[in-house]
Every structure is written in structure tokens, then in C-alpha cells.
Amino acid sequence: MPSLNANMLQHEPLLGARSRSSAFWNEYTETMPRELLDELHLKRLQALLRYAYDRVPFYRNLYQEADMVPEDIKSLDDFNRYVPTIDKKDLLRAQAVNPPWGDSVALSPDYNLYQFQTSGSTGTPLRIPFSLHSQLQYGEQWVYLYWGVGIRPSDSFYFAFPWGMFAGFWSAYWGVRCLGATVISGGGLNSEQRLRQIQLLKPTVLVSTPTYAIYLIELAKELGIDTSATSIRYTIHAGEPGASIPTTRQVIESGWGAKAFELYGVAEAGAIAPGCPDQHGCHFAEDQGYATVVDASGNPVGDGEVGENVVTSYCQMAQPIIKYRTHDLVRAHYGVCSCGRTWLLYDGGVLGRTDDMITIKGTNVYPAAIEYLLADVPGVGSHYELHVARGSLNDEVMVKVEPQPGVSAETYPHIEKGLQQVFKTKIGVSISVNVVNPGELPRYELKAKRFFDHRPKNI
Numbered sequence: 434m435p436s437l438n439a440n441m442l443q444h445e446p447l448l449g450a451r452s453r454s455s456a457f458w459n460e461y462t463e464t465m466p467r468e469l470l471d472e473l474h475l476k477r478l479q480a481l482l483r484y485a486y487d488r489v490p491f492y493r494n495l496y497q498e499a500d501m502v503p504e505d506i507k508s509l510d511d512f513n514r515y516v517p518t519i520d521k522k523d524l525l526r527a528q529a530v531n532p533p534w535g536d537s538v539a540l541s542p543d544y545n546l547y548q549f550q551t552s553g554s555t556g557t558p559l560r561i562p563f564s565l566h567s568q569l570q571y572g573e574q575w576v577y578l579y580w581g582v583g584i585r586p587s588d589s590f591y592f593a594f595p596w597g598m599f600a601g602f603w604s605a606y607w608g609v610r611c612l613g614a615t616v617i618s619g620g621g622l623n624s625e626q627r628l629r630q631i632q633l634l635k636p637t638v639l640v641s642t643p644t645y646a647i648y649l650i651e652l653a654k655e656l657g658i659d660t661s662a663t664s665i666r667y668t669i670h671a672g673e674p675g676a677s678i679p680t681t682r683q684v685i686e687s688g689w690g691a692k693a694f695e696l697y698g699v700a701e702a703g704a705i706a707p708g709c710p711d712q713h714g715c716h717f718a719e720d721q722g723y724a725t726v727v728d729a730s731g732n733p734v735g736d737g738e739v740g741e742n743v744v745t746s747y748c749q750m751a752q753p754i755i756k757y758r759t760h761d762l763v764r765a766h767y768g769v770c771s772c773g774r775t776w777l778l779y780d781g782g783v784l785g786r787t788d789d790m791i792t793i794k795g796t797n798v799y800p801a802a803i804e805y806l807l808a809d810v811p812g813v814g815s816h817y818e819l820h821v822a823r824g825s826l827n828d829e830v831m832v833k834v835e836p837q838p839g840v841s842a843e844t845y846p847h848i849e850k851g852l853q854q855v856f857k858t859k860i861g862v863s864i865s866v867n868v869v870n871p872g873e874l875p876r877y878e879l880k881a882k883r884f885f886d887h888r889p890k891n892i
């Protein structure tokens with residue numbers, strides 16, 4: 434069996450040289466056999482636990498309460514079994530008790546090169562410090578995606594992003610600096626100005642939320658601009674799921690005349706999962722962190738099963754993230770992907786949030802599972818809403834969907850029937866469908882709201 438390269442025992446960004454034609458940014462780690470990945474994980478986790486125990490009162494107290502010390506962890510199984518999980522509310526509480534940073538940071542603010550926060554889309558934003566090391570690593574996670582899909586230093590990136598406090602797209606920018614490509618800022622401009630800038634400066638890569646990429650396509654049509662004829666050849670998306678959902682991806686790809694890819698990030702943990710170049714979903718960057726996908730009891734799920742993603746970052750050294758419950762539902766796939774990567778695949782990207790799970794007649798249904806199937810029926814457009822209410826026995830789901838432009842109203846009943854049949858056949862439950870007129874559903878610029886949960890809370 435091959436042995437682990439000694440360099441991998443250190444935090445070593447930008448390992449080695451690569452040929453321009455290589456499909457991998459770091460072939461050594463991206464194709465590393467599972468046994469070596471696990472060996473690497475154990476060494477890095479042990480070092481990280483000791484680092485956090487020595488420097489971070491938040492973790493030291495947590496581990497003392499759990500009656501463990503870092504030296505107790507002698508295997509990945511020990512790590513999965515004995516190390517307590519944390520989640521965002523624990524860090525938010527620490528920051529609230531002792532603002533601004535709480536007792537969960539490892540380095541004094543003097544070492545924090547950048548200070549950002551989460552997007553706030555699920556509540557109070559969490560403050561995120563980055564050291565220089567964290568920033569370099571966080572950026573490099575994006576390069577795995579950029580390089581893997583064929584983007585090179587000769588490309589130029591357009592950032593349709595306001596450059597606010599949200600860490601996600603800043604890290605995408607750090608990635609472009611790492612790659613050595615050109616950056617064009619769309620900050621401080623309205624959407625029409627951004628479209629004009631794209632026409633003038635001819636970037637080859639668009640970075641935005643999927644919702645905003647679609648918003649620009651629709652606005653461009655109104656302005657008489659053909660986005661599919663612009664210089665954009667790749668679109669890169671983060672901030673919300675979408676680029677792995679077939680209907681959404683098709684609209685973006687045909688609208689921009691480009692290939693669309695997703696990066697699944699957790700702002701406080703990193704740009705953790707660059708998209709698969711073969712568009713199967715996202716691969717967890719296993720040389721920069723450790724992830725397990727667990728069931729409701731915290732036990733790892735089997736290959737192909739859905740569970741909650743729990744992550745540990747080897748990059749976030751300013752505010753360590755260890756066994757962090759993301760509340761994101763993913764389908765775990767281990768094994769070698771068609772793209773050649775051995776890294777854990779989140780098949781189909783993020784499938785939803787643990788809070789969003791729907792139960793119909795004992796079957797757990799994930800909102801994304803419904804979204805994926807919309808592409809199975811011709812004539813369904815990219816704007817839709819899922820409404821969930823609590824019936825007398827079950828959750829009840831209603832899908833509102835707009836047709837594609839130009840679809841005649843006479844076909845709406847066929848679309849409704851077709852979707853109901855697809856849901857029944859592929860998910861095994863009855864879901865009602867309502868095709869509404871084009872333009873009837875609200876439009877969003879940054880992130881779309883597609884999931885409406887009308888169920889009573891605290892049940």
C-alpha cells in the first residue's frame with residue numbers, strides 16, 4: 434500500500450506543480466485512496482483537538498464536560514463516537530455572552546486578517562475571523578472547483594456580488610487570487626450596469642447565487658441583451674442550493690450559454706465542497722477537513738443514504754470548527770466518482786435542511802427531492818414554490834410552478850398531471866401541483882425563497 438506523503442502532515446497549501454492540462458488541482462489528495470485519506474484525517478484531527486484544547490476555552494470546557502482529552506482519540510471511530518458536536522447556536526451564544534468574539538477563538542484579534550460573518554439567511558449572523566492561513570486555505574478550496582472544471586489563469590472572473598460582510602464570495606475571490614486569474618468587480622453597480630459591464634469587459638466566468646444568475650437572464654431579455662451570446666463560458670454558484678438542481682441548472686446553462694457549477698460552502702467552516710466537474714454534486718475537500726453524514730441518532734449513514742452533514746475544518750484556525758452540525762441534508766456517496774475523485778460526494782448537492790424535512794405517510798421527503806423531479810416533465814419553468822402544511826395525519830405538500838415561456842395554457846393540466854404522476858412514482862407520495870401563469874410567482878435577486886413551511890412550530 435502507498436504511504437502518506439510526509440508533507441501532508443503539515444498544513445501545506447499549493448502543494449507541488451501541476452501541468453496545465455491536468456484535470457486536478459492537487460491530484461495527489463483528490464485521488465487519494467480511502468485508507469490514506471483516513472490516515473490523514475486521524476493525524477490532522479488529533480493535532481486539531483490538541484490545538485483547540487490548548488487555545489480555546491470553549492472547546493476545553495466542552496471536552497472536560499464530556500470527560501475526554503485529545504489523547505483519548507486514537508481512531509476515527511473514537512472521534513465520531515466520543516467528541517461532542519457543536520452547532521451555530523453554541524458559537525452565537527459564546528459571541529453574545531462575551532462580544533464580539535466570545536471564548537471560541539484560538540488567536541487574538543491581532544492575528545485576524547479578515548473579519549466577516551455568515552449571510553444571516555437562517556437567523557442572527559455569526560461573526561467569522563480569518564487568519565492569513567485560514568484565508569489562503571479557504572480560497573484554495575475554490576480553486577479545486579475552478580481548476581477541475583477547466584478554468585485557467587487566462588480566464589477572467591466577474592463577481593456579481595456587493596462585497597458586503599458575507600464571507601462566502603470573498604473566499605471565492607481569494608480563490609481567484611490563488612489561481613492567478615483576472616478579477617472584475619461588479620460591486621456598487623445595479624443589475625443593468627453589471628450586464629453592460631459584462632458586455633464591455635468580456636469576462637469568461639460569472640460568480641453569483643443561482644437566483645441572481647437567473648434574474649440577470651430575465652432582466653437582459655427585457656433590455657434586449659442576449660446573455661447566451663456574451664463571453665461567459667462558466668457560471669459558478671454558491672450561497673444557496675440550485676446549481677445542482679436540474680431545472681435550475683438547465684435554465685442557467687441555456688440562458689448564459691455556459692456550464693454551471695456549484696460550490697457548497699458553510700461560511701464559518703469554509704468552502705467545504707467544490708462541485709464535481711461531471712456535475713454529480715459536490716465533493717467534500719478531504720485534505721482540508723473531515724465530514725461525516727449522520728442519522729438522527731448521530732450514527733454515520735451508509736453509502737447512498739441521506740443524513741445531516743457534520744464537518745470539521747483543518748483550515749479555520751482562528752475560530753476552530755470541530756464536529757460542527759450544519760443541519761444540511763446530503764446524500765453520502767463514497768467510492769471513486771466518474772470525475773476520478775475519491776473524495777466524499779454529496780450526490781446532488783445539498784438536499785435541504787434538517788428542519789425542512791417533510792413526513793408523508795411515514796416517508797421522509799426532502800424538498801430538493803421534489804425540486805429535482807420538476808425537470809422530468811416538459812414545459813416546467815425555473816420558478817416554483819413548495820408549500821408544506823400539517824394535515825390531520827400527515828404533512829401536505831403543494832407545488833406551485835410556472836411554465837416555461839411560450840407554453841400554452843391548455844397544457845397546464847397535462848403538466849400538473851404529469852408532475853403528480855412523477856412524484857407518486859418516484860417518491861411514492863401524493864403531492865398536489867398547481868401551474869400558475871408566467872410571472873405570477875415573486876422574483877428574487879440574491880437568494881430565492883422557494884420553501885414555505887406553514888406547519889405549526891415546536892411540534
Ligand SMILES: [Zn+2]
Nearest residue numbers: 709710770772
Ligand atoms: Zn465527481
